[in-house]
Amino acid sequence: MAQQVRAVVATQKGAPVTVETIEVPDPGPGEVVVAVQACGVCHTDLHYREGAINDDFPFLLGHEAAGLVESVGPDVTDLVPGDFVILNWRAVCGACRSCRRGRPWYCFATHNATQKMTLDGKELSAALGIGAFAEKTLVAAGQATKVDPRVKPEVAGLLGCGVMAGLGAAMYTGEVGPGDSVAVFGCGGVGDAAILGARLAGAATIIAVDLDAKKLELAKTFGATHTVDASRADPVEAIQELTDGNGADVCIEAVGNPTVFGQAFYARDLAGTLVQVGVPNPEMRIDLPMIDLFGRGGRVKPSWYGDCLPSRDFPMLIDLHLQGRLDLERFVSETIALDQVEEAFHRMERGEVLRSVVVLGDRAAG
Ligand SMILES: NC(=O)c1ccc[n+]([C@@H]2O[C@H](COP(=O)([O-])OP(=O)(O)OC[C@H]3O[C@@H](n4cnc5c(N)ncnc54)[C@H](O)[C@@H]3O)[C@@H](O)[C@H]2O)c1
Ligand SMILES: [Zn+2]
Ligand SMILES: [Zn+2]
Numbered sequence: 001m002a003q004q005v006r007a008v009v010a011t012q013k014g015a016p017v018t019v020e021t022i023e024v025p026d027p028g029p030g031e032v033v034v035a036v037q038a039c040g041v042c043h044t045d046l047h048y049r050e051g052a053i054n055d056d057f058p059f060l061l062g063h064e065a066a067g068l069v070e071s072v073g074p075d076v077t078d079l080v081p082g083d084f085v086i087l088n089w090r091a092v093c094g095a096c097r098s099c100r101r102g103r104p105w106y107c108f109a110t111h112n113a114t115q116k117m118t119l120d121g122k123e124l125s126a127a128l129g130i131g132a133f134a135e136k137t138l139v140a141a142g143q144a145t146k147v148d149p150r151v152k153p154e155v156a157g158l159l160g161c162g163v164m165a166g167l168g169a170a171m172y173t174g175e176v177g178p179g180d181s182v183a184v185f186g187c188g189g190v191g192d193a194a195i196l197g198a199r200l201a202g203a204a205t206i207i208a209v210d211l212d213a214k215k216l217e218l219a220k221t222f223g224a225t226h227t228v229d230a231s232r233a234d235p236v237e238a239i240q241e242l243t244d245g246n247g248a249d250v251c252i253e254a255v256g257n258p259t260v261f262g263q264a265f266y267a268r269d270l271a272g273t274l275v276q277v278g279v280p281n282p283e284m285r286i287d288l289p290m291i292d293l294f295g296r297g298g299r300v301k302p303s304w305y306g307d308c309l310p311s312r313d314f315p316m317l318i319d320l321h322l323q324g325r326l327d328l329e330r331f332v333s334e335t336i337a338l339d340q341v342e343e344a345f346h347r348m349e350r351g352e353v354l355r356s357v358v359v360l361g362d363r364a365a366g
Contacts, residue, residue: 001026002023002024003023003024004022004023005021005134005135005136006019006022006134006338007019007021007117007133007137007338008061008133009060010059010061011057011058012057013049016342017049017061017341017342019339021119022117022124022134023117023118023119024134024136024137025115026071027071028073028074029073030073030075030113030142031072031073031115031138031139032070032072032076032139032141032144033069033070033071033072033137033138034065034067034085034132034139034144035067035068035069035070035360036062036065036066036067036133036134036135036136036137036360037065037068037153037154037359037361038066038153038156038335038357038358038359039063039064039065039132039133039357039358039360040157040161040162040332040355040356041062041064041341041355041357042064042189043162043188044063044127044128044161045062045127045133045341045345048127049061052281054125057125058119058125059124059126060119060126060131060133060137061127061133062127062132062133063087063127063129063130063131063161064132064160064162064163064355065157066084066085066086066087066156066157066160067087067132067360068081068082068084069085069144078141078146079141079144079146083144083146084146084148084156085145085146085147086156086157086314086318087132087137087143087144087145088143088160088314089128089129089161090105090304090305090308090310091112091140091141092105092110092309093107093109093110093111095109096108096109104309105305105309106304106307112129112130112139112140113129113138113139113140113143115138117131117134117137130143130160133358135338135361145314147315148318151318151322152329154332154335154359155321155328155329155331155332157357158328158331158332158357159313159318159328161305162188162190162193163189163331164305164306164313164317165193165277165305165308166189166191166192166194166306167194167197167308167317168307168308168313169193169275169303169306170195170196170197170198170250170252170275171200171201172303172308173275173303173306173307174252174273174301174303175273176197176198176203176249177202178201178202178203178204179202180202180249180250181203181205181242181248181250182195182207182248182249182250182252183206183207183209183239183251183252184198184206184207184254185209185235185251185254185255185263185264186253186256186278187209187210187215187216187218187219187224187254189331190254191210191255192219192222192330192354193331194254195223195224196326199223200320205225206226207226207227207228207242207243207248208224208226208228209230209238209263210227210230211229211230211231212351215351216228226242236267239267246269246270247267247270248268248272249268249269250268250272250273250274250275251264251272252264252274252275253274253276253277254277254278255278257278258280261274261276262288264276265300266292268296270297271296272299273298274298275302275303277302277303277306331354331355332354332357333352333354334353334356335356335357335358336356336357336358337358338358338360344356344358
């Protein structure tokens with residue numbers, strides 16, 4: 001029987017989000033219902049409520065989540081009720097032309113639950129096909145990846161979006177290797193995760209670039225060896241100075257801004273790699289002399305979800321975390337209740353937090 005649960009909904013463009021009672025159907029074939037334990041507040045949730053993604057209101061927000069499988073559809077064999085899972089927004093199909101060529105991380109036909117959750121009979125658009133600012137959510141079975149349940153849900157859930165995107169931007173898209181020099185532009189949750197990923201991959205020099213001095217201090221705690229305040233210094237010159245006049249091997253753009261893209265492009269060494277993980281809005285344009293693209297060589301690579309494979313990466317990264325080799329706790333700036341998401345958006349806009357994380361069920365305070 002369908003269940004009624006509390007959830008955070010954006011009903012119209014720009015309006016504050018509200019907590020509503022929504023209806024979650026029983027899982028059908030290929031689907032599971034997950035009792036959400038924690039869900040981080042990501043910039044993309046705010047983009048949805050501002051109408052910057054599309055106009056398919058009402059949106060059910062939240063997509064960086066972990067929880068317990070509550071029930072599974074008739075044909076689901078790899079999950080059982082009680083499994084502790086992290087949700088992902090790129091459940092690979094295994095059958096599209098990219099999957100068939102052995103590149104499932106680029107899957108061109110990722111899937112979500114077939115049935116819809118509803119508000120007063122109206123279908124909800126779940127953010128990134130998840131919608132986890134909710135006591136329970138319905139997802140495709142492939143969107144739920146089992147990991148070691150000893151990790152705290154508020155930490156685990158963060159791998160579901162921004163932290164994985166940042167780690168993967170360095171480790172997979174950027175292919176950072178031992179001894180590399182890396183510059184990360186924008187030190188929010190995604191950029192700091194890229195710094196952590198660069199460190200894990202053996203980078204020798206890791207330069208953090210931001211406009212906010214507080215963010216730069218935090219970036220050092222994740223492994224930045226140098227910082228550049230782009231509000232005071234030209235980041236391209238500063239990065240060249242810190243790399244014997246050459247530029248960095250890998251530059252990671254984690255803001256989503258054409259000016260920053262240009263800086264990251266020119267702050268590379270010859271044959272260097274530019275990774276773009278920041279999400280642009282549809283109006284943004286880049287204008288570069290074509291001769292510079294050719295003459296400098298190397299690679300310019302957009303990064304979808306850090307080119308990760310949730311089934312491969314989530315269990316591995318949680319294991320590294322439990323071994324004390326990957327400090328994910330530091331991303332959790334605060335834990336909040338379901339009705340505090342709107343305030344968390346404002347704190348995010350003011351740059352006060354890396355991640356506010358909604359905790360639900362037994363983990364919620366009071
Ligand atoms: N590609 C993906 O799969 C993926 C996944 C998740 C998030 N993202 C995107 O990554 C970006 C970063 O996300 P976040 O959660 O870290 O955001 P955030 O707002 O927490 O962090 C952005 C940081 O950039 C800094 N910044 C702003 N303008 C700057 C400039 N001109 N120069 C240097 N620094 C500047 C800010 O001070 C802030 O610290 C967003 O665009 C988000 O949508 C992409
Ligand atoms: Zn596919
Ligand atoms: Zn996100």
